[in-house]
Amino acid sequence: MLDIPSRVRVHVETLLAAQNDMGVCDAFEQYAPVGKPDTMTAPHPSKVAGIDSAVPSPAQTVAPACATTGTAALTTGPGALLQDRLAGWVSDLTTLHELTERLVRTDNLPDALQELLRAGAALVGARRGLVVLEPADGLGPRRTVGLGLAQADLGHLETVPRGSLPYGELLDTPAGLPGGVAEIVRADLLAEDGLDPRHREVAARLGYAASYTLPLSSKAAGRLGAAMWLYDEPAEPVERMRHLVGLYARYATEHLARLLEVERTRACLRTMSEELLPSRLPRVSGVQLTARHRTGPRGGGDWYDALPLPDAALGLAVGSVTGSGPSAVAAMGRLRASLRAYAVMEGEDPVAVLSDLELLLRLTEPARCATALFAYCEPALRKITLAGAGHCPPLLIGERRTEFVETSVSAPLGMLACWEAPSVEVQAEEGETVLLYTDGLLQRTGEPVDRAFARLHAAAVAVPKAVRRDPEALIDHVLRAVLPDGLDTADSDEDVVLMAALFE
Structure with missing residues (x-):
């Protein structure tokens, strides 16, 4: 019987079969000894024929037959050769195990x-x-x-x-x-x-x-x-x-x-979500519109909309459906389409629009709730009438004021037997922008809600005067300030929607 240390006493044919037929990590876990014994650690050879010396290489060198005579035969006998080979196999499995572990950590x-x-x-x-x-x-x-x-x-x-x-x-x-x-x-x-x-x-x-x-x-x-x-x-x-x-x-x-x-x-x-949102915003005299949408990897239910209404009016809406994935995206599409229909019929009364939407949601999707905000805008008068259902208050940004629009506290749609909340009227000045957004903007900051609101307000206050009449530049500045260091594009379970309306 060969004098092989217990650490490397492994059946050679079984180890070869494991290395060739099994997965790398499985073979390592089943046949590699616990720990890394010093006697089995092969030295790193110099680079030969393009092989990088940084990769562990087993000492599988076999002496010529003429050298295995006398004393040399005792030092390079079958036991030493087998130990060399086993050390090489374990070194290879260790290397592959480490490399595959690093690979599997990539997402x-x-x-x-x-x-x-x-x-x-x-x-x-x-x-x-x-x-x-x-x-x-x-x-x-x-x-x-x-x-x-x-x-x-x-x-x-x-x-x-x-x-x-x-x-x-x-x-x-x-x-x-x-x-x-x-x-x-x-x-x-x-x-x-x-x-x-x-x-x-x-x-x-x-x-x-x-x-x-x-x-x-x-x-x-x-x-x-x-x-x-x-x-x-x-x-x-x-x-x-x-x-x-x-x-x-x-x-x-x-x-x-x-x-x-x-x-x-x-x-x-992402494609489904984008197709269910407006491909472009309408052109309405007296107001400039722009929007930004960032969706998470699983898809979310945040949406925005802008549609021309009778009498040169304009309807603006943002909202969020609970949940994520295809079901939330589909629910968002249905809710947005329904809101458009209600806005065309009774858009001048935002409370009625949201009441009808709440009734539809409660009857067709009783297990789901949503937040929404609808604003009826008259650009010629720079007058805005809005109502919100558990949604974040809009932000009014101008040269002389930057403040949240005070809306009444209300429950999200689908949470109460009958939803109702009063509407609010806002008079915008020339050059002021109304910023509508979803709560994903606040939640992606990772901060408590009060601090997230303070961060949003500070970002709006810090908008340079040179871009306050450019809604594209303004909304990008706010987005980068609230979500710095790539947080706006990073994978997140929270969708982000911002829509800016600049009144001329």
Whole structure:
């Protein structure tokens, strides 16, 4: 029996089967010993043939047969060789486990693609690379992401005929054909006969002389794209590194497929939400209108509307339906369409409009409630009559005053057996803007409601005088001031709606 320490006493054939057939993390968790024993940590070799020394490499060196005589045979016997191999396998599994753990922590496609490029570059010893996302089902999204390559460099690569690039050859190969291309290695690109002249020119311009390309495909996900890593000098990864990066790419493909499905769902919800909102705001004499809408990844029920009414009047509405996802988006569309009908029939009485809307909501969707605000505007008189149902008060912004419009306290629609609240009249001055918004603007700040209102008021007060008569610039200033550092575009469960009406 071989004298093998208990830490590495693992059945060799079983470990090989696990490494080749199981998932990387599963194999590591089942067969790797607890902890990282010092006796199994292999030194990092110097870079050879493009292999990056930053990647742990097992000591799998086998002495020549002529050297295994006498004393040397005792030090390089079967037990020592087996320990070397086991140490190498455990080192490889440890590396892949760490890389896949970093990949699984990414929750969006751009971050996952960058992590894929960084991990692959470390495994194959490259410095630069790019991944082309091009799902075979044709539903998109299609994008190209580079590592160590500027946007201009990617543009240069796009001028090369697609068929002469390795990733083009992989992506243009029909998926599922027997004997399909598994990888493309070009160890000395510039020395190849028949290389496309444009490809040779771009390679010389970008300074790469070799490439290694893998498809991103699996049986479950299909073909999603291809990843290509570039070497500054002629080189290629050894067989061990190809095996490691192949295992990693297989796992990465499954992760990318999940993120791709999430992104497609989000894009579908955004499209639905945008289609249910006004494609453009009406042009009405005496008032300038503009709006901003930011929806969360799951889609929300916030909406806004502006519609011309009889007698040169204008109806403005904002509202929010409880919940998120497709059901909330659909409910928002139904509620907005109903409000438009009620506004045309009795828009001069905002209380009646909201009362009818509340009755409809209570009868058709009793499990849902909503907040809403409707304003009947007479631009010629700069007069506004409004009513709100549990909604945030409008903000009046002018050169001499910046204040919230005092509205009566009222319940959201669908919460009481019979909703009713008095209307409020506001007289705007020339050059003043009425800002309507949903509570998502306040909730995205992450602050208590009173502080969020104070932040909004301070942002409105700080609007530069030069842009106070420009509703586009004014609304953008308020949005950036209330939600700085990208909070307005970050993923959030809260929708944000702002609509500004500047009275001339």
